[in-house]
Amino acid sequence: MELSAFIVSLVAVIIATTSTLISYLLFRDAKDPHVVVYADPDLKRPSLINLIIENTGRSAAWNVSFQSTKPVPQEAFGIEKARKPNSMNRGPLVNGIPCFGPGSKRVITWGQFDGIRQGIDGDYLDITATYQSQPSLAFWKRAHQTVSRIDIQSFENFDISDRNWDKQIAEHLKVMTSEIKKLRSPSNNALRVVNVERSDNDPGNKA
Numbered sequence: 001m002e003l004s005a006f007i008v009s010l011v012a013v014i015i016a017t018t019s020t021l022i023s024y025l026l027f028r029d030a031k032d033p034h035v036v037v038y039a040d041p042d043l044k045r046p047s048l049i050n051l052i053i054e055n056t057g058r059s060a061a062w063n064v065s066f067q068s069t070k071p072v073p074q075e076a077f078g079i080e081k082a083r084k085p086n087s088m089n090r091g092p093l094v095n096g097i098p099c100f101g102p103g104s105k106r107v108i109t110w111g112q113f114d115g116i117r118q119g120i121d122g123d124y125l126d127i128t129a130t131y132q133s134q135p136s137l138a139f140w141k142r143a144h145q146t147v148s149r150i151d152i153q154s155f156e157n158f159d160i161s162d163r164n165w166d167k168q169i170a171e172h173l174k175v176m177t178s179e180i181k182k183l184r185s186p187s188n189n190a191l192r193v194v195n196v197e198r199s200d201n202d203p204g205n206k207a
Contacts, residue, residue: 031057031058031059031135032057032058032059032133032142032144033055033057033058033059033060033061033100033102033131033133033144034055034056034057034144034146035053035054035055035056035057035061035064035100035129035131035144035146036053036054036056036129036146036148037051037052037053037054037066037093037127037129037148037150038051038052038054038148038150039051039052039110039116039150039151039152039155040052041155041158042109047079047112047113048109048110048111048112049110049111049112049113049116049152049155050107050108050109050110051072051093051107051108051110051150052105052106052107052108053092053093053097053100053105053106053108053129054103054104054105054106055100055101055102055103055104055105056103057102058102059102059133059134060099060100060101060102060133060134061097061099061100061131061132061133061144062098062099062100062131062132062133062134062141063096063098063131063132064092064096064097064098064100064129064130064131065096065129065130065131066092066093066094066096066127066128066129066130067127067128067130068093068125068126068127068128069125069126069127070120070121070122070125071087071088071119072087072088072093072119072120072125072127073085073086073087073088073110073111073115073116073118073119073120074086074087074088074089074090074091074119075109075111076110076111076112076115076116076118076119077111077112077115078111078112078114078115078118079112079113079114079115080114081114082112082114082115082117082118083115083118084118084119085111085115085116085118085119087119091106091108092106092108093108093127100131113152113155113156113158116152116155117152117153120150120152123151123152123153124149124150124151124152124153125149125150126147126148126149126150127147127148127150128145128146128147128148129145129146129147129148130143130144130145131143131144131145132144
């Protein structure tokens with residue numbers, strides 16, 4: 001009986017310890033930063049693709065640095081038969097981010113489909129983000145690393161129609177305003193009535 005009670009107690013301790021550890025890991029994972037890099041079309045600028053760095057976690061990422069399996073192209077413009085762009089030599093991917101708050105983004109105008117494809121020399125590249133977090137109850141920073149795969153091939157033939165509705169509305173209003181001004185302005189052949197003040201010496205004023 002004593003052995004059975006000991007085994008039951010031991011199993012209970014193991015279960016409780018495991019549950020506590022899992023709860024802690026889930027809590028820590030929910031509070032950790034998570035830095036990702038991805039490409040996304042610019043809905044307000046047709047055919048342009050942005051490279052976005054985002055901290056999707058719930059705490060700040062410190063001392064963020066990036067490494068890529070291939071050189072990251074910069075200003076890679078061109079839809080067809082684009083020239084090979086230069087490698088990126090400035091910006092957050094090169095200089096890093098000292099402190100990256102939760103929910104923060106860095107949006108880089110990357111280029112256009114064929115220009116980017118020429119720049120990465122293939123269909124995708126992998127970017128590794130290395131950074132640290134500062135847990136509230138810890139005396140040291142914890143190291144993290146995430147790998148993002150940047151795909152370009154899936155952007156082939158994507159919709160490049162102009163979706164900048166604010167700009168289109170402004171342009172239509174500008175045209176309407178211009179047409180209204182034309183309607184209100186007198187034509188060159190219209191007769192104009194001019195008021196002339198009559199003086200006392202005007203013969204028409206004499207009785």
